[in-house]
Amino acid sequence: MNPMAMRVLLAEDNPHDAELALERLERSGLEVESAIVNNEADFVRALDTGAFDLVLSDFHMPGFSGTEALQLARRHPSALPFIFVSGVLGEEHAVDMLKQGATDYVLKQRLERLPIVVRRALDEAQERRSRHAAEQRLKDSETYFGQLVDALRDYSVATLSPAGTIESWNRASEWLFGYTAEEVLGQPGDMFLLPTAPGPAASLTEQLARLDHGSSLVEECWLRRKNGTSFYASVVTTAIVGHGGALRGYSRIVRDMTDSRAAADLLQAAKEQAEAANRAKDRFLAVLSHELRTPLGPIYAAAQALDLRRDLPPECRRSVELIKRNVEVEARLIDDLLDISKIVNDKLSLKLEPTDLAGAVSGIADIFREEASARRISLCYQPPSEPAIVQADQARLQQIIWNLLKNALKFTPPGGEVRIAIHRPEPGRIAVDIADTGIGIPAQALERIFNAFDQGDAETAQARGGLGLGLAIASSLADRHGGVLGVHSDGPGQGTTFTLTLDDPAGSQAPAAAPQDRPAAVPEARPAAILLVEDNEDTAEAMQFLLAEYGYTVDVAENVSVARNSIDARRYDVLVSDMGLPDGDGLDVLRHYAPQPGQTAVALTGYGMEADVRRCLAAGFAAHLTKPLDINQLIQVLQRHGHC
Incomplete structure (x- = not known):
């Protein structure tokens, strides 16, 4: 069977006439597959068993008339196009057959019209089927949509007339408002508004007037139930437009948002309390810093004055150094508390400018050499032969190096070693390694080593002191510089290496002695x-x-x-x-x-x-x-x- 061919059921008792009709169709370019019958039984059997596109029938056949064939075809569910092809069909009979449901007729003396009539009949049948299918889909869609709307439990769905009266009311509306459909149909849609409730002040008529065709209005307001209680609702009103752009009415979807509103109010209150507490904490830290620094100032000044005296006995000089060192530690703890507060509140500002990383490391290393020597720790650092320029806030960059070096000396026992090295791990990046031979870090502590106030195990924290803020601040400052602060340790007793990696604007290239028009000579090999x-x-x-x-x-x-x-x-x-x-x-x-x-x-x-x-x-x-x-x-x- 050719799926592209037109299948024709032909009721004809004259084989010659049947052949002429089919030949005329084929000569017009139609591909035809046919079944020819000349009695009622074969006609009915063919209708029941064959998938035909149309019926062609003679009007006068012995024992089986065209009128009978038309009646059988009309009663059949397939509703095929039916065309009479007859040599004796008069005008009066033709009109009568068309009234009874025939699609068209063609005289055998004018078979040249047959292809035109067949094509028109097939097109009309296809249009009818498409229209019927569309109507069925629309009907199914409306049924499904109605069932869907009625099944919604959390959304009240109602339709309003153009004047604002209620026309439909789903089951969820009954649950939410407490009114049955019979009680509200025909009533104004604003019957649920609280007269004095906070929310939109405009009346329903004013709200509907603000809607363009097809647009929606989303509002939140307090509404009233049948039993007198109120709830906070989200209301979406949409204009419904029919064919030709005419306004058909409005849909109104309501959802109970009381719990969400209460949760939002609690969250807002908690947020305001937290912000107030945070502002109070900042004020407290500012006052604390001032009050702590005030007595430290004269203490440190007096210690420096004593340190300048040449006649100071050695045992007193050691006491002066002890005082100075502990005042500096106290001042650093205060700075750390303020810095961590700024970091947490995202209030720490940086002034980035070209800064010599090698020079910054050298300056901090020189400061710590005396302390390292006093603790019998070897501090090894060989500055690079040329500057290493990075974009950084000079003071904050020094703070990072200071915290890392202070941490290395703090956790390295006497006789140990701390090494500092600057290198370029890859093009466009420059790094500083600060490695010690100290107590090391357990594997489980590595992932939280940069957490504020975290000093590893309690025994180490108690033995070494401090607040556990230095590494957290150093890590945050590295991030703010667009860099990374990493850590590596093979475990307890195996030492620790901290690596600060920053962008290298020089791209790992040494600074040129003088600007050149071209960075390289023309290549002698095959040009790229x-x-x-x-x-x-x-x-x-x-x-x-x-x-x-x-x-x-x-x-x-x-x-x-x-x-x-x-x-x-x-x-x-x-x-x-x-x-x-x-x-x-x-x-x-x-x-x-x-x-x-x-x-x-x-x-x-x-x-x-x-x-x-x-x-x-x-x-x-x-x-x-x-x-x-x-x-x-x-x-x-x-x-x-x-x-x-």
Whole structure:
């Protein structure tokens, strides 16, 4: 059976006439499969067993008339189009048959009309079926929606007339308000508003007037139940528009929000109390700091004055040093308390500027050398031969190093060693290691070593003293600098290494003695081939010229499509792609480029946020550069990846 063919049930007692009719249909381009019958029994059997598209029938057949065939077809559930094909059907009979349900008729003397009539009948039948299916779907949808609305337990759903009176009332509305449908139908929709309740002051009529066709109004207010109790409700009123844009009425959905409102009120009260307590704590810490520092000032000044006396006996000088050292410890504890309060409340501000990390480490190390020597601890630090410039708040950077070095000396026994080293773990990053041979850290304590007030086990905390804030502050300050403070220990008795890692603006390159127009000479080997994907013509032209001046061969693609064609046509050592392109983005180009060993992809974009950088590097770009581009930065990237 051909699924594209039209299946015809033909009631005809003359084989020749049947052949002529079918031939006429096929000559018109219709593919036809037919079943020919000439009696009632075969006709009924064919209707019951065959999936036909239409019926063609003669009007006069021996023992079986066309009128009988029409009546049988009309009673059949398939409701097929029925067309009379007869040579003796008069005008009067034709009109009568059409009234009884025939679709059309064609005289055998004019069979050239048959394909036209058949096509029209099939189109009309298809339209009827589509309309019936749509009506059935609408009916099913309305039934389902009605059942769904009625089944809602937490949402009161009602419909209002354009005048604002209640027209429908679901079961949840009865549960929520206590009124049956019979009690509220035809009543005004604002019958539940409390006259003096807080909430919208506008009347229902004013609220409905604010709604455009198809728009919604969301409000919260207090409503009244039948028994007189009230509840806090969320009310959504929506204008319902019918065919032609005419307003049919409104839907009104109400939900009891009393519990949520009470919880929100409690939460708000708790928040206000916490904020008030936090402000009180800040005031207390400020007053405490002042009151504690006031007596420490003269004590420290007197100790310094005594320290300047040349005739001070040795035993007294040791006492003076003890006083000075403990005043400094007390002052540091006060600073730590204030700093941790600022960090917790996100009130700590930094002033970032170029700072010599190596110089900061050297200064702090020199301060602690005397203390290390007094405790018979070897403090080893060899400054690098050149400055290590980072973007940092100089005072806070010194505070990080101070806290780490103080911690290392605190937990290292006499005869131990503390080593400081500056190194570059990877391009663009610089790190400071502070390693000691002290008591080490148990594995279970490593994950909470940077928690405020956490000093590991109670025995260690009692023996060593302190508040447990130094490492927490150092870690938070490292984060605020865009860096990371890490820790490693092999366990108790195995020492500890803290590593502060920061961004290295120099990109691990030594500072140049003098600015140069070009970072490298033109390569003598085969020049690296670069595909530059840039949709801005002026930018592409300028970059192509600059890169060519450095000895690179550069092809330009203005969009993703051209870039893909270029990548398919030849091998490029380097892809430099803009991220925003007319027909996609740089990630589409990168996926097609799929860099292999020896190939490098560089993202070029006007977006320099941290999230943009992470997205590009995660996708597979070797570097992320922002516009306007410093060509030296790009050349340095290419040199680092061997494309010089």
